Amino acid sequence: MAVVIERDAPQEVSSVDIKPRGRIYPSPATWRDQILYFLLPDRFSDGGEGHRPLFDRTNPDVFKTRDKRSWMEGGRRFQGGTITGIESKLDYLKGLGVTTLWIGPIWRQRPDLETYHGYGIQNFLDIDPRFGTRQDLRDLVDAAHDRDMYVILDIIYNHTGNNWFYKSNGYPVADIDYRFEPPYPFGGWRSRQGECIDSISTLDDGVWPREFQNRDWYTRAGRINHWDPQPWEDPMNPNNEFRRGDFFDLKDLDLSDWDSGKNREILNAISRAYQYWIALSDCDGFRIDTLKHVPLEASRKFCGAIHEYAESIGKENFLLLGEVAGSGEMVHNYLGIFGQNIDAALDIGVPPNILAAMVKGFGDPAGFFNQFRGGGQDILGSHRELGRYHVSILDDHDMVTRNGKHRFAANAPIPGIYQQVAHAVGVQLTTLGIPCIYYGTEQAFDGTQNRHDPSVDSGFEDRYIRESMFGGTFGAFETSGCHFFNPDHPTYLRIAALSRVRGRNDLIGRTLRRGRQYFRQTSVQGRPFSFPGGGELVAWSRILLNQEVIIALNTNGIQSRGADITVDSSLHPVNSAVSVFYRGDWSDAELKNPPTGRTIPVQSAQDGRASIRIDLPPAGMAVLG
Numbered sequence: 001m002a003v004v005i006e007r008d009a010p011q012e013v014s015s016v017d018i019k020p021r022g023r024i025y026p027s028p029a030t031w032r033d034q035i036l037y038f039l040l041p042d043r044f045s046d047g048g049e050g051h052r053p054l055f056d057r058t059n060p061d062v063f064k065t066r067d068k069r070s071w072m073e074g075g076r077r078f079q080g081g082t083i084t085g086i087e088s089k090l091d092y093l094k095g096l097g098v099t100t101l102w103i104g105p106i107w108r109q110r111p112d113l114e115t116y117h118g119y120g121i122q123n124f125l126d127i128d129p130r131f132g133t134r135q136d137l138r139d140l141v142d143a144a145h146d147r148d149m150y151v152i153l154d155i156i157y158n159h160t161g162n163n164w165f166y167k168s169n170g171y172p173v174a175d176i177d178y179r180f181e182p183p184y185p186f187g188g189w190r191s192r193q194g195e196c197i198d199s200i201s202t203l204d205d206g207v208w209p210r211e212f213q214n215r216d217w218y219t220r221a222g223r224i225n226h227w228d229p230q231p232w233e234d235p236m237n238p239n240n241e242f243r244r245g246d247f248f249d250l251k252d253l254d255l256s257d258w259d260s261g262k263n264r265e266i267l268n269a270i271s272r273a274y275q276y277w278i279a280l281s282d283c284d285g286f287r288i289d290t291l292k293h294v295p296l297e298a299s300r301k302f303c304g305a306i307h308e309y310a311e312s313i314g315k316e317n318f319l320l321l322g323e324v325a326g327s328g329e330m331v332h333n334y335l336g337i338f339g340q341n342i343d344a345a346l347d348i349g350v351p352p353n354i355l356a357a358m359v360k361g362f363g364d365p366a367g368f369f370n371q372f373r374g375g376g377q378d379i380l381g382s383h384r385e386l387g388r389y390h391v392s393i394l395d396d397h398d399m400v401t402r403n404g405k406h407r408f409a410a411n412a413p414i415p416g417i418y419q420q421v422a423h424a425v426g427v428q429l430t431t432l433g434i435p436c437i438y439y440g441t442e443q444a445f446d447g448t449q450n451r452h453d454p455s456v457d458s459g460f461e462d463r464y465i466r467e468s469m470f471g472g473t474f475g476a477f478e479t480s481g482c483h484f485f486n487p488d489h490p491t492y493l494r495i496a497a498l499s500r501v502r503g504r505n506d507l508i509g510r511t512l513r514r515g516r517q518y519f520r521q522t523s524v525q526g527r528p529f530s531f532p533g534g535g536e537l538v539a540w541s542r543i544l545l546n547q548e549v550i551i552a553l554n555t556n557g558i559q560s561r562g563a564d565i566t567v568d569s570s571l572h573p574v575n576s577a578v579s580v581f582y583r584g585d586w587s588d589a590e591l592k593n594p595p596t597g598r599t600i601p602v603q604s605a606q607d608g609r610a611s612i613r614i615d616l617p618p619a620g621m622a623v624l625g
Helices: 068-074 083-088 090-096 135-148 261-281 295-314 328-334 349-361 363-371 417-430 461-465 490-502 508-512 589-594
Strands: 036-039 099-103 107-109 121-127 150-155 164-168 171-173 187-191 285-288 319-322 343-347 390-393 434-438 518-521 535-546 547-554 561-566 577-584 598-602 609-614 621-624
Touching: 068 150, 068 518, 068 547, 090 434, 107 535, 135 261, 135 589, 150 261, 150 490, 164 363, 261 295, 261 598, 295 319, 295 328, 295 363, 319 609, 349 363, 349 390, 349 417, 363 518, 363 589, 390 535, 417 434, 417 490, 417 547, 490 508, 490 621, 508 547, 518 577, 598 609, 609 621
Parallel strands: 036 099, 036 434, 099 150, 150 285, 285 319, 319 343, 343 390, 390 434
Antiparallel strands: 107 121, 164 171, 164 187, 518 535, 535 547, 547 621, 561 609, 577 598, 577 621
């Protein structure tokens, strides 16, 4: 029986009821077992794909838009994706191997602004009607739980939306340059129509709940200009510009002075608001946006309040996943390996670039594997334990450190691009960390700012990596009117096959999810064993107790590559054999129903080590053990 959720949102945080509604779904034993899928609700699905044709990748021009201006402008506006649309695609996602949905923000946005991405909150206690209802959210989470899937909600508490104006030279302005002090004067609230008004009279005016209408809750310091600490600054100082300033025109909450009673009041309100959403939705975790811009002490207090509430209702491993842009040092400061802060951090920044460079053969593979230092050199633990604390991403909705806004598949005209995209995800699935797939990757979306035409409009290149998947006016590949939910797509089939190996409920699967990780030396054409360079066949192992799983990847997208790969001789003695669990050059039928009984012999190399021989086509991949 469906859990019925109250229709109307509370208007004050002080009146929210944090008693859980309906069943309480337990947390997973470890998030390392999960495969995340990140989607923007507006761009994913409206549930109406059955009334639209499926994109034909063999004849892409059929659906190419005839109006480039309309297509580009559509990327700046709400496209119409909904929460019920997400629910309609749960089986599609489960077939891909997804076990956890990370859903972009669904909170109520300003009615007069096109913040389709959801990061400009107008009401912290309600859902944007363009996405659906509070009941829709609960139904989605329950439907996911019925399929043994988890749901993570994207939350923001560093800032609110563009809900009020500054006053500058006697006039209201939406944003203004940063200054440390004094606070800029408050100019007025933003009305439903975007006008400056003195008082809030409807739920569409200003900001809600009512507590957030206290103008002294905001730093009122203006827009951030310096997004990173200056060389002379303590990077963790709560009064740094990037912690006190507005995130563009989104208004910063004043959390910088923890000794102030006001700041405690703000954080208590925001903590209770998100406790309320756990009670209402039964979600399983939060992804916390712009955490770098939140003072460390405020982050600790918020995470402590959320963890304590979740544990009190039986969610013992509620995930708090943080977006901490910046150096590794900053990430380490926010990670709480003893439960005092976030549980894991997104691999944003440099890691996705290193991953992409290795898979495409442009970078030294050692640069990728050296990220997992282990050996007691890292506070986060060994080359096994490190996987608990980071979420691996290939693409995302920002791509802040890539040289421009481009998905992995963009500007890569190789014959095996579908396999290369799948096997980039395959690296995520078989190396340390919690893998996360960005929506559309399984259909080899190739969003790129190169599609921008400056004669039409300017800026907002982010839109090109946030394509519509369901058939709106801003479809992927410069299309409109067609959808992209194709479970027979070559990339989808390979990710699904790799996910099934990773998800096996035996020692093979557990080794891929939890085992130690080793970059393996290889030998090409009888030459001495060494660590391979870019564009060669790269191999690594995962070992858990007495099981080794070997992964091989051809990082050359044009030519075939082969090599002898070092294996653990105590686990794979000479004259034994390893089984083949996956090959990217299998047929569609074999990918769906993997053949059994295929093996590769373990041989003795010239220097006495145990090795196996494998040959792979361009961008090919194999998993053995």
